[in-house]
Amino acid sequence: MMEKSFTKEYVFLYNVENNFCRSKSTYDRKDTRTWLNRTFAAIGTRHVQVLFMFALLTIGIGMRVQFSVALVAMTDRTSSKNPDVPVYDWNNKGVLLSSFFWGYAILQIVAALMARVHGSKVLLIASMATNAVICCSIPTVAKLMGSYGVMACRAIMGLAQGFFYPSIYGVLTNWVPSSERAHLGSSALAGVPFGIITGMSITGFISASWGGWPCSFYFYGMLGFLWIIGYYVAGASSPALHPKITEKEKTFIENDASRNETKAKVPWTAIMTSPAFWAIFFSYIGQSWGYQTLLSELPVYMNKVMKFNIETNGILSATPYLIMFIIIIFTGYFSDYLINNEYLTVKQSRCIFNSLATFGPAIGLVALSFMPETAVIPCVIMLIIAVGTQGASSSGFEINSMDISPNFAEILIAFSNAASEVFSNLGPLAVQFVVTDETNKAQWRIIFLAAAASYVLTSTIFIIFMRADVQPWNNTDKENDENKA
Template sequence: MQETLEKTPLLKDHKSKEYTFSLWEKYTSCRWQVGIIAGLAMSCSILLRLNMTMVVVCMAAGNLTVTVVQNGTDVTIRDPYLDNYVYWDSAMEGLLISGYYIGQVFTSLLFGTLSGRISGKKFILFLTSVLIVTSFVTPALTFVNPYLVLVTRILIGIATGGLEPCGTQLLSNWAPLPERAQMMSITEQANSIGGIGNFLLSGFICNIPVLGGWPFIFYIFGGMNVIAMTLWIFLVYDKPEQHPWIKPKEAEYINRHRTKSHGKKLKVPWLKMLTSAPVWACVLGYLTSGTLFMVMAVCLPLYIEQVLKFDVGTNGLVSALAFVGRFIGALVFGYLSDWVFTKGWLTLKTIRKTCHVFGTIGSVPIIIGISFLRQEDQVLAVVLITFYWFVLTCMNCGFRVNPADIAPRFAGVISGMCVFLNSAVSLFVPLLVTAVTPNGTADEWQSVFYGCVGVSVTGAVTFVVFASAEEQEWAKDPEENKDMVIKVTGNNNNTFDDHLSLSTEFKSLHQGKNTYS
């Protein structure tokens, strides 16, 4: 009976290598160096994508007047710092928060299609440069017209439309199967780190007694992106074979445990891709995650301000703690899913579905509990919000990793589809949230949280029904030899037959006593 790759043990004989790496060798390797720098770059870009959620809170004027004592008499005067603040109504705030998704809608699919055909390194460098320049000019435009600020948010959305698809494709080139969940979850860890930095640092930056503090959110975060791109230029390469310092052992390990495209231009099988149930499982999983992210992360400062009644500085800290939960969850569940796979306890398909369901359904009781909390439950609310994100992040070891399972050569294209549709949906989520919570009451926010429960359950069911972990026929490279029977003779003279999909590079590792039939 022909075995699929997910059920086949790694081949071992006296000729093949065990490919064992110490923790130091693993995390200082070129593949993890690329992954970590990619995560850093994505984290810094998240700062510029999410910063508007804190800016709209920080730039709103507090007391319009100040009472002082002059000659023993209380005198009310205008706040001298009032010129540093801007007032926007809730509709404009929702529009500006969702503004970058408008630009992302128009470019994510296009850039996702290009991700397998152009240099991801150069393209991400270009897109991030656009982010930096646009962010630097935003504070000046704020005092002119809010719609000019909306234009900058749309430009940021256009630039970010290619970041995740190109990053996904680049990491797909570097991630060996035994480490795939960990490396591919770097994107989620980047989102978490960026979210932590945005909310935590923004709260402190807002208190800078110059220009109201909030313009420095754009300037400081833009400068951090400049540093990240400097490291990107010197340390990141598109493929292992292009890296000047990679060791032969590591290059051999990566090539043995990944699908290669032979460097040729990709022809996207659009019809087969769009009619593939596993592809839509990834897309719907992404939409589930994106909707929950918009409500429970992007709109989180509004909930913390309106219901929990935290001040601006504490608001940023509490919002950051939610992303701490996401970051720890990405590390823990990414490691556990890869560890279970290498032990052979579960098939890859079962691991992906289990992780997705545990994240979506396991987080439901927590969000229901959050919906009943009020101002007097501030501490419990912070704990539950953080724990909610820790549990929910497990789903990323399902849908987010899955494109590299079902179509490694087209992982960037599928990611582009996901970002494209998610951007379209995310356009309306902040607007819907602000429309449902016009008064910012606890009861209004409870309705929002119940909506999240429905999204979680729907996302879990669709992924379980449609998801797969096997490379799809339409995604396979036609130049690779398929279904070759390998007879492997070990030192103990025991033999076994395995059916594997092998590339030419893989076969070259098994010459001599290994015979092909």
């Protein structure tokens, strides 16, 4: 039975107006201040860094997905009222859409190693600068070099964005204390669904305007440059490198964080033989396979089998990602609340929210595959469940790398994310071989049941083998020094 009163290791309150920081060791749950007030009282430099990571993902993911909407306008003469907006007769749309991912996975491990040596800030600025310049250049490249020029531009953008995730996790492990890991980490990762929502809706609106589709590329390019200016001025790879962080907040972060060997030699053998790492690795693969199946194939299923064209309704199309965004934010705060108030251990919390993010989509896919063709509303509900509940993974396997190895979290993420991008093609690839008739519900059922099985299998692996404590190989150099002494 949980006692009414308890000890909390860290409660950090930051008063911006008075520039005052203090640590408090104990408090009672009957305190007149609500948990929400205590949470939002903690405003510091670390929160600004998390906001920059959220903005980075929002803009970066927006650049990634806006092309699918812009491409429709680029090849449709009725998309804009302006007759001077260029339109192209391209028949290689599939290759154009896939070109971004050609190099996305290639440089992630290299990016993680570079971030450890040079810091995340310089890599993030360089990556965003590359994306911003190319994004602004695409209208001109399309005019001068055609689809192959655009294809090359998108491939380079993918290469550059390969630096995003390893560098972001480098920032998070340096800046986020363990007591705030779930809600601050989730807040940064919430930029993914928010970027999808804004990217599709903004691009559609701009493409239909008098300026046409070229303005959508200029818009996102300018956003990228604005982010660079802001992060250059107010961002830093770690608290030690930030010129304006208060000494008290810096001490709080460094005392609570487990990261201390930012340039230590990577213990590859220990990592590759660690069950805790493989639990995260397979979770990335299972989630990526299922997510890509939902993202790319579900609209086709709903159109051909359910006779419902979800792509014609922008609001309905964005709803699952809006729910995902809300779930990411909510589960992040709720997870930290449960852990910090000792209702759950870190391991229990990670397993529960990870299970929600995997069994939720599995249930949605199974139900969707057996629904009758006329069940439009239940079908949409299952779609929302299948996509939206995946947001809970940001409080599950997605931040577990920071639990088990703060010193090498970006390495674990780079390796797992790179592999997941490769395996994410299994779902769409299976569709090509299994679904020979897009109106055949039985063939689609095989695809959705396979995706559901991948969620369940990898979630089971995670529950069995995951760890929430820092692994021994996290402090390899430190242990070697102690042994020598």
